[in-house]
Amino acid sequence: MSCSCGSNAENVFLPKEAEIISAKKMTDTETHFSLRMKDGSTFDFEPGQIVEAGVFGFGEIPLGLSSSPTQTDSFELVVREVGKVSKALTELGEGDTMMIRGPMGKGFPLAELRGKDVLIVAGGIGLCPTRSLIRYIMARRDEFKKFTLFYGTRSPKELLFEEDLVEWRASDGVACLETVDQADESWKGNVGVITTLFEKAEGLDADTHVIICGPPVMYKFVIQKLVSIGIPHSNVFVDLERRMKCGIGKCGHCQINDKYVCLDGPVFRFSDIEELEEAI
């Protein structure tokens, strides 16, 4: 099928071309891409924002950026192979072109996090979008106070970004706590659900600002723990996933009651959405 096309001006659905600088398989299902815009432009975004990444003939999917905007020569995405679009993306390799629209949405509340103790609770591939903030905090360490990361996966072989973890574990003023639901022989660390890390963490208090990203079942239990520490819901931010067909507040697919994940999110203040039945 073809169409007699007019100008490219102002078509919000027209993607830009990004060149794949590297594509690394991280696990059986995850591939880590490093990209740069082919037109030479820097890709400006905030940690936590999303893009629509696509391959023509297959479609587009929303992905959280997983690099920090402080890294300006490239940006990074992680694709988990679950459907036909993510499979097509996964099959791309170095030198190939990925179609990108964005950045879209509201990221993490940097202004509010500056000067505060920050706790990031990441479950599974929830580490990918939060990595944009973790790396941002690492790059601008003096702008934030104590930084704690909780990271949980089902098993050690699902751990992502191991090189980063090595670096983060070794950084001053950073507490990097990890857990797996099920250990294997190689695993020396904590075993148990992510909330078991609260007993190991030090210095979390009511003024700590918290980011949560992970499977929906995780939220409730993590938030209960936070409440017991005295952290108000207004200091908790959640990073939500939805199917997104447009990314510009039109198609309706990402709606949570009257909020749009693509415009108002994907990062929401928990107190703004906790009453919304369709949120978590």
Add this chain to the structure above:
Amino acid sequence: MKRCYISDEHLNGFVEALMGRGPVIAPVAKQSRFVFEKLETVDDLMLDYDTTILPPKVAFFPTKQELVTFDGKEAKSCINPTDQVLFGVHPYDIKGIAMSDKFYTDSHVDENYMANRRATTIVGSSVQKHYKHAFFGSVCMEVEVIGHDMFLTRVAGGYVADVLTDKGEALLGLGQFGDATDAQAGEADQVNQAAMENCPEKLENTSAQIRDKMRSSFRSDVWEELSEDCFSCGSCNTVCPTCYCFDVQDEWGLDGVSATRCRTWDSCLTAEFSEVSVQGGCENFREQRAERFRHRFMRKAAYLNEQLGGPACVGCGRCSGACTADIANPVVVINKIMEQ
């Protein structure tokens, strides 16, 4: 506003002159119903239609629209508007178009819609027959009927033509228009007033009352009861002039390399609409039929009501007629919620 008059014998000549300039999309008969379609001959024009199966937004937002095309190397925009006239649009549908204009320009302008919209001259026409479920005289009275260029009202012997914009003014030279007399103008006002008053169905509450009550009924069991017979077919969305959700899908070209990204109208009442793959699993945040049924009413009568100042429902009654289970009628649903 300039008020003109064109007699019955000159109307066809006017329409033919419009057809001579470009496509004219107008109500034509289709079996026992009506549809907005490109006029092939002026004899097909049915200005005494009750309502059409699909709303007139088909003229600038077709059920399937190409967005971007890819030749194997480069992506190009498919925005390519044609100047056209959308003729014979009832006031409630004009209001629906004004709402769509807002939805497609708020926060991000969608030129795939707007370019076609701008290339369209809209000539409205008065309601001569009521659709059996119409209630446009009692819903969303706060939102004005605006955005059209000319409006024709059926009066004795012809039509009073209200000229509303420069685009409308430009049409006058194409027909034998004279000035409307005071009597004709007065008759037109009466005709339009009567059309509002004579709707077969009626909502009982104001937009603000509806908005507040809708919000507070969110957790009520009544949604379960109201949606019990719903097939999740999405017909109530498809026929609605104010529904604007869509799906986006790619289609391969025959060469296996090129592809076109298209959007098609989508329905929040269908089960797949709110499915999402989260962490590899599949979640549906509106899994229950009652949740989806409620979402449609929440969106129209509460969420968009807050943005527009009145419900995103123009009272055409199409959904009431389209629903096989006979449960989609906003008059029945909203009046029931208001009684709670």
